[in-house]
Amino acid sequence: IDTAGLEEADGESLEGRMRQQTETAIELADVCLFMIDARAGVTPMDEYFAGLLRKHGKPVILLANKCEGSAGQSGLLEAYSLGLGEPIALSSEHGEGLGDLHDALVPHLDDDEDDTIAGPDKPMRLAIIGRPNAGKSTLINKMIGEDRLLTGPEAGITRDAISIDWQWRDTPIKLWDTAGMRRRSRINDKLEKLSVADGLRAVQFAEVVVLMLDATMALEKQDLTIADLVAREGRALVLAVNKWDLVEDKQAERRKLEEEVARLLPQLAGLPIVTLSALSGSGVGKLMPAVMKIYDVWNRRVSTAKLNQWLEFQIARHPPPAPSGRRIKLRYMTQARARPPTFALFCSSTRDLPESYKRYLINGLRDDFDMPG
C-alpha cells in the first residue's frame, strides 16, 4: 500500500487526510516501511508519523532514503532518534540498499497459510458492502446490538481506524466499519469518490464479503460489477437481499433472484442468497450461519489422491476433446492453495483445452466436493 505523499495532500484538511490514510494503511499492513529523506534530516512530520507507528505496534522497517554519496550521513544517524530501531541506508533512485531491505523483510513473510484461519487470535475478516442506502448500517447495528453475549450496546466492542472487533458465537470477527468510513469521508467532502475506493478497500480487507442489495432494485449493473470484483479478488461472497419486508410476492421474487444470479453470475454458481429485513430483524439470524458456511468452503482443502481419483472419473464420463486428431491428455491435478480453493491441472496442449471443458471440471469440483459459490 502506497500512502499519499505530502505533495498530494491539499489545503485545510492536510493533516487529517494524511493521518486517516496512513492509519488505514498501517492497519492493513503486515509490516510498515517508514521512509525519511536522509538529506533533509528528521523533520517534525517524521516525528509525528513515527509516533503514530509506535502507537499501532506493527513491525516497522525504517528507511533513510537518498543515502547515495555522503550527503545523507548525518540524517542516517539522526534517524536512530525516532526510536524505531536501526535505519537502513537506501538510495531508491540508484538501487542501493535493496539487498538490506530484502533481508529485513524476510522475517516478516508469512509462509504458513493455515495460520490465517480464524481462531482465538486470528479473527475472521468480514465486510458488508453495497450501494448507499442498501441498509448496511442498519444491518450492522442490528447484528451487533442483538448479540446476546453482550451486556450493553457497546460492551466488548471496540473500534479502531477501520474495523469493529466483534464476536459471533465462538468466532472472533473483525467487521469493516462502513459507517465509520462514511463519517470520515463526509469530513473530507468527497463522499462519492471515496465511497467507490472504500468499497474496493473493504473487499481487499475482507475474507468474506456480504454484498447487500436493496430488494426493490436488486442486481443492477453496479451490484454485478461489485460481485464480479469480489470473485476476481478471490474473496468469499454472500448476497444479502435487504428490505424483504417491502416485497409482496416473496416466493416469486426469490425464484426470480435465484434465476438471475445463476444467469448473470455463473462464475459464482451456488452463491448463498439470504433475504432479510435489517430494519425489522427478520431473517438477520440466517446471515451469519451462511457467512460461516462459505468461509468454511473458502478454506477447504482436498487431498491430491482424492482429486486425481475424481479427475479419472470425470475424464471417463466426458473425455476431453481431440482438436486436429490428437486427444488432449489431462495428466494430474492438485490443489495449489486454499482461500479460495485453487486448483492446478497439468495437461498436454493447455492452450487447446476449451473453456467449456474447464467449466465442466470447475462445476464438477463445486458439486462433488460441496464447494458452492
Ligand code: GDP
Ligand atoms: P447504508 O447507506 O447502506 O448504510 O443504509 P442505511 O442503513 O443508512 O439505510 C438506508 C435507509 O433504508 C434507512 O432509511 C433505513 O431505515 C432503510 N432500511 C434499512 N433496512 C431496511 C429494511 O430492511 N426494510 C426497510 N423497509 N427499510 C430499511
